[in-house]
Amino acid sequence: MARTFLTDKGESLSLQLTAGSRLGAGGQGQVHTARLGGEVVAVKLMRKIDADKLRALNKLEARCGAVTTLPRRLLYENEGGRPGCLAGYAMRLVDRNRSVSAARLFNFEQIRHLPHYTWADAVLAALRLAESVATLHRHGVVIGDLNPENVLFEAATTLADTATWRAIVLDTDSFQIKEFGGRHHHCPVSRPLYTAPELIGCDFSHSWRQVSADDFSLAVLIYQLLLHDHPYDNAINDSEPDLAVAAKISCGLYPHAAMPPLGLRASPFRPAPSQISEAIDQAFRRSFSAHANRRTPGLRPFAVEWVGLLRELHGQVVPCRKSRHHHHPRGRECLWCGVDERSGQAISRFPNALPHSGSTSSAPPAVAEATSPPAAAAGPLLHRYGGLHRQLLVHQQRCRWLIGLRAELAAKLLTLERSLAELHAQHGDAAQWIDRTALERRLSSKASWLRRHVLGRGGSDAQRQESLGRLLQFVDEAVKTFLVFLDWVQSRHEHLLEHLAALDLTPLDHGSDHPADPAAEALALLQSAVEQQQEAWLTRQLEQEMIRSWRIEGFGARRLELLEAHGLLHAEHLRRNIDRLTVIPGIGKGLQDKLKVHLAAVMAGHRWQLKDRTWPLGLEDLIDLAGFARLAALEDELQVLGKQLKRADQYLVKLNEQVASKTAERDRLLNAFLAIS
Structure with missing residues (x-):
């Protein structure tokens, strides 16, 4: 069975509703694969649609699309060539062959099938997740339903190339966002094991969540990635041995707290956060202690704080001398060997795929960053803006x-x-x-x-x-x-x-998803500011390029008047709408291509003028002025x-x-x- 949809930019999308095209289904809809403009995308057909929220999420895609599957195109029913009811949206497709669910990284049976995966990679995965969450928080998004099923780790090339992993957050239509001067869009769902204590028992469809609620979920996920256990599970509780994990969260029964309740103690068959570092242990205590849970959730470490802690930890991970399966922080006993010794069996079964050097001096793989500016651009940029770079x-x-x-x-x-x-x-x-x-x-x-x-x-x-x-x-x-x-x-x-x-x-938290080197962070922000200035200048130039003045084969006075009648007066209008010109009667694919070629030539001429231009940038152009x-x-x-x-x-x-x-x-x-x- 096939269905045809129209996108919000006038493109046509044909969707084959077959078992082979289906990626998954949930309470909010079904996800399939389809082709759109020569690209394979994922399409989510929704049962209940909040059109305003989808449009608000679509506006975020340009800023947060690298770490989420936000709506790229809104899909409407095709009613005789005209858009009908909103049916769902198209989003980026995460390649299954180059991605792994976060849920697989908590289970040693699943981890054994990942090539070369080590505990150093677990630390890196936690770091990547914190970076992605920090990016979303910086743009005003509260994820709400942050859980392992909604997180994928995507590699740039192959899954074994862990240094290029990036955490992708799924199910974006459940995000909590606030439109500028407009509606509040709530997150209506949450999983009990990842729900902050102050939200337990609340009506999620009407409860406005604070960022600290995401901070709790993030801390649980980081705990699971680092220690392969839920922070409230595998604890010995003499007073209530059969208490459910969600109830333990509500009561703040964290076994590694500074003062756990009488009769509560951690299981010896799982590692303790204190075996990683004092800083990590303190961060988990701030996240899960009974006091911080209910009365002051704002004391939980926020995402950018986790970024700093995990970057430092990742630089300290070394191979274990005793077991080629294990890694641990430099200068500390191997937390995994300790678990295996206490249990009397090999519980900590990381893959045995890398040659073991037997030396604790080796360091983990370098952390690659797609957001780092190219080295070739750094020289000219620093030459022009060296003083501003130092201020930043x-x-x-x-x-x-x-x-x-x-x-x-x-x-x-x-x-x-x-x-x-x-x-x-x-x-x-x-x-x-x-x-x-x-x-x-x-x-x-x-x-x-x-x-x-x-x-x-x-x-x-x-x-x-x-x-x-x-x-x-x-x-x-x-x-x-x-x-x-x-x-x-x-x-x-x-x-x-x-x-x-x-x-x-x-x-x-500005710039939290950039490399650990502060100089590289500053350079990346400077590069971004220059690109924004260039784009603003280019937009102004295109707004002065009136389409009526162009001479293009096939576009006489009547066709130019037709474009003007549809609001296309200058080149900037045309650039924003070039992909949907074919919805105008009388403009076919051939004429659209001619306009694309001419527009590209005009833009190339303007971009040439940008080559040696210096922009009057100040620190307020790089950092939010109010911040x-x-x-x-x-x-x-x-x-x-x-x-x-x-x-x-x-x-x-x-x-x-x-x-x-x-x-x-x-x-x-x-x-x-x-x-x-």
Whole structure:
């Protein structure tokens, strides 16, 4: 069975609805392959269509199309050569032979079939995923339904060439986006194992998600890629051994938390994040701790922060000395060998395809970046814009420092939270300071013995009662004083947490999907700005090229008037609509080709003038002006938070000193009572 559609640009698309053309199906529609303009594309026919949302997503394709399968063309039913109802959209086709689903990379049975796949590649895959998510967040997209089935890793050549992998996010019609000055388009779906705790139980079709919800899903996926396990699974929970994973997420039962609940501990048959690095362990704790889950989700590491952490980790991965299957961070014990030793069997079955050097000095493959500017262009560009490049480099380094400062403050706040919880557990009530029941029992038994054996010693008995009364009164007063001070410090801690979580750090993630080298990042942004200036100049020149002035065979005055009647007045109009000219009566493929040739010649002439042109670029042309203005304010806010956190630490020291002083006084009173007894 065949169906014919018209695209929003007037192209015709014929779709063969056969088993061979079908790529998959889901709750929102079916996906097939088809040909459009000589290119093989994927076509999604939808059951329920939000036309406004598809058009809004289509506008994002030029900016985010490299990391997603956003709509390239909207498809309409062909009703006698005229567009009818909207039926779906055409998008880029990801080659199955050069791509692998993220879900396959969590399973050792699946990984064994991937050629040359190592743990270094797992780190690289996590990095690529964080880069893609950072790109989408930078353009105002919240993915919403971020899960392993919606992520493909695509290679530029073959799947074995892991250095060229790029993470592609699928099912883009479920993205949450906000049109400029227009509608809010919600994400109506989410998978329980990847749903942020604050969204559990919400109506997704009406719940507006924050970027922190994606940050939770991203952290789960990174955990699975690095540790081959769900962060809330494979934990021993004595109190509720059969609790579902989604319920554990809701309760924040993360087994590697700084203070896991009583009876909860991690399984010894899976590696722990602390075996990778302290920074990665802290990032996962910020993502999954019970406090960050519900009350301050904004403290979770955002995508660009993960990019920095994973780039650093990828540069530290080395082969294992013991097993040619394994890789691990330099200077640490192999986390996979440890799992195999504890379990007594080879659980960590990475492919055994690469020759093992036996040296921990070797480094992982270089990270290739398709977005890096060509080396040939770097020389002239830096010659013309060297000063601006240096300013941008300083800006990039400043952004990285601020991101690191935020992460450091968040880690200190979580450490302070643990200290406060330990203090409360040790000194939160009178029972933690003294065993009142035991002392009263001792007094009662001693007085009874004295009354039976030593008559007339009632004065000593009264003295013992008075001493015990002073001791108990002191303890009650000490507990009240301690709790007042502790509550005050906890309130400061809560304030700092909320303030840090509420900071808008989106101005800092500009350029996050570029190479790790800050100089290369700055050069890439500079190259992009120059290209935008060139494109704007070319657009202005084409707008001055009136079509009526052209002399083209087959285009007389009447045909030129026909073009003008359809709104095609100048060359820029023609450039934007050149592919859909055949929908105009009287303009066939031959005349369309003649216009294409003439337009290409006009554009080539203008582009020649761009060869040695220098553009008046400033730092505000490379960075969002509002974001650039926010940098100083962000730096001030983070510095103030740092000072307030330092004061909170000082208050904690005073509180510990007060506890030590009260404990010493308690011991003195207790010894005095025992001496009388």
